Amino acid sequence: MKLLDRDGVRADTFSRATPGDRDLHDRPIVPLESLETQLSSREKRHVGVEVSNVASVEQLAPHFDDLALIAIVFPAYSDGRGFTLARRLRNAGFRGVLRAVGPLIADQFAHALACGFDEIEAPDAIAERQPYEQWRRAGASISLPYQQGYSRANSIFEQRRLARRGECNA
């Protein structure tokens, strides 16, 4: 698996914890089922959790302050539930790292970032077929989207609002 973010491909400082080796990892990513045990038994700041795309905000919200990372699994690139879960987690106030895990493609980079993901953990096969340059280019292909409150970029609606205000002041 390769880890991609806005700046390029980078090393993963987290690793998946398996039952029984809880002390081996500095920054574990644990399944949701063992989250409570992990949080009670270690330094809380560096724990990540991996959840399926049908997890609920209610399951995770009580742990937001203790979680450094939430990884959401995409079973297929065509399954967009992870985008909505990311958005719901951001709406509910999660400020840690959001990671999309699974066979996303370069053309979904912009969607993922706009919905609140910080990074993509993509299978090697896809990362090799689609080098980072393609992710960067696809991610930047729409420089000014319509939707407001999604990507870091300004929205078209916001640009028009600013233009209207400018006209009023002038």
Place this chain on the structure above:
Amino acid sequence: MYKYDRFDAHFVRERVAQFRDQVERRLEGSLTEDEFKPLRLQNGLYLQLHAYMLRIAVPYGVLSAVQLRQLALIADRYDRGYGHFTTRQNLQFNWPKLVDVPEILDLLADVDMHCIQTSGNCIRNVTADQFAGVAGDEIEDPRPVAELIRQWSSHHPEFSFLPRKFKVAVSGAAHDRALLKAHDLAIRIVRNEAGEAGYEVLVGGGLGRTPMIGKVVRDFLPKGELLPYLEAVMRVYNAEGRRDNKYKARIKILVHEIGVEAFQARVEAELRAIEPISPVDETAELARIAEAFDTIDYARLAPRSERFEAARARDARFAAWAQTSIFTHRVDGYAAVTVSLKPVGGVPGDMTSEQMRLFADLAERFSLGEIRVTHAQNLVLPHVRLDDLHALWLELADAELATDNVGLITDIIACPGLDYCALATARSIPIAQAISMRFGDAVRQAEIGPLQIKISGCINACGHHHVGHIGILGLEKRGQESYQITLGGDATENAAIGELLGPGVTAQEVPDAIERIVDHYLARRLADEPFIDAVRRLGVDEFRAAFLGTQDEAA
């Protein structure tokens, strides 16, 4: 008409460049065919039986003469000299080459057009009443709302990989001409008790293999609150719509399975969760968009045109055409003219590039440069002076575009069927042609009166057969095409799903079967009673006997 501002224009150009890049990456292998498929579909590019098919968006059915001329150019340069208007007010080209598509998209962008989201599991091109802004029964023009939704839904980061397609329709009129209740989501502009205009929202309608009538989920949504509400609906659907079975993945199944009250509760809960996000200033945006539609400079005319009345009295064929083709305009002295794309024995919805150019000229001369596409696969010239109607009719007749059958038995909706479509199980077009030939006589059609036949070549129901007064569904049974006939469907505000009359019939038997139904209607109707009213009064069972040819025994 709405003109792109610099942001819209920039967005569409970037979308073209993005697709060009996607095509290149597909051709050099970075994208597999599986990965490329949803990307090309979201740009309206299908792989059909014989070739690619490119579906061009005609947002809410509004088209300019300049745009139609550009479509004619594309038809000649990149296709086979014709296009096909669809039941979602779009236009399809049936023979483009993949490598040419980016070039076609650039030509479309030159005239403020695109193929964005005319296919794929995303929010599709928004449709509307073809008489928007023209109809007298309108509370408000729905086009600004439709355009706002077009923009908001374009390349949406969260809702581009939905469980299934999502179709939206908008109307501002008392009468439903936009098939609102057969859409995943529909917006009707209504007034509340205080007299304020707002939105009634319906969810969960749809045709396909499980036809359902949309249900009201909000009876009055105040203006200015539409986009957060849509976002909440889409979020609930994206999270909870079924993904285990594509035939159960539309929002209608979710609403049906959890119940409309539970669905409403989830949407309202979602709305509470998104309140902190600063909303778009919808009022200002709608006002900005509405300005583009308010620029028409109508002449001050008398409500009655002596020239029109004289022509009608003098020329019976013109009078017959006027009878079926004219829709009353809200402005005195004008009419909206529906132009049939259903010549007797022709292919419903097809138009040659030559006809497109000629029609564009007529739109400029007679209709302030504006054209509408209807979901019944016809075109409308929305702003014709009554004084000009006879002159227009003569020119339409020269171009073989003056068929006087709008709303009659040969004004048939038909999907492309097995002649083009990869999903089809039977042919639709030849069935439409055979019925059209059988009932082609103008006097006979007029005698029968309003009657809608709708034909689909498979269970997906692109031809809207469920809501046809007479619906025809083509299936494949043991290697043979078999046609199921339904009766009593209704595509208006009284939306109803037709009932099956009996076992399927062969292609050759369809015209006879339709004729038995029609003859029974003619024998049993009251004076001036339209077909659909007679079906309701008499009941489907009585027609079933006629269809089966057993009414004598039953009597």
